[in-house]
Amino acid sequence: RKEVEQDPGPFNVPEGATVAFNCTYSNSASQSFFWYRQDCRKEPKLLMSVYSSGNEDGRFTAQLNRASQYISLLIRDSKLSDSATYLCVVNMGWGTDKLIFGTGTRLQVFP
């Protein structure tokens, strides 16, 4: 089983739609969780961290479910500019400095 797994998509949604991505991780000792965004042929950039209590940043909401070992990203009112690949990133537990990336979920928002 991969350490971090995501549905590769693509998710094709119209503008204004709500879309959600999930990401599962294998290491129950993982402590830090993040969502990164990567545009085509560009470097990844941090979108948001994921906290135990869940967190929201404008149209984006991230949640963590430790019992089921997954994190989620919800995008409301999708914009054309949201089209990108969304990468789930997990720190492999206490005392380790490894950040492991999922393969990414591609989102395409159409007019």
Next chain:
Amino acid sequence: NAGVTQTPKFQVLKTGQSMTLQCAQDMNHEYMSWYRQDPGMGLRLIHYSVGAGITDQGEVPNGYNVSRSTTEDFPLRLLSAAPSQTSVYFCASSSSYRTGPSGELFFGEGSRLTVL
């Protein structure tokens, strides 16, 4: 602001050749790392460093060497290039907490390497 600078941006090698990908950051970050990105595989960690003089292996270290003589620089060396090393390579840095990187990795723009 420069951030993380990678060179070269593009490189073509022949099998068996060696080369070094350069990475420099000007943010005084303790943590630096190298990833490779391949279609369908995502970003995979090659090597990382939590400070000058300290390096460790990631998920796919074979065929690559690193060193960290200064806080700013973290070069990646391909000892004998193979076609399987054709990929896009990203260097990334982060401020580092005791239990691991802070999470916000700052990436360079990537180096596209082709091995024939």
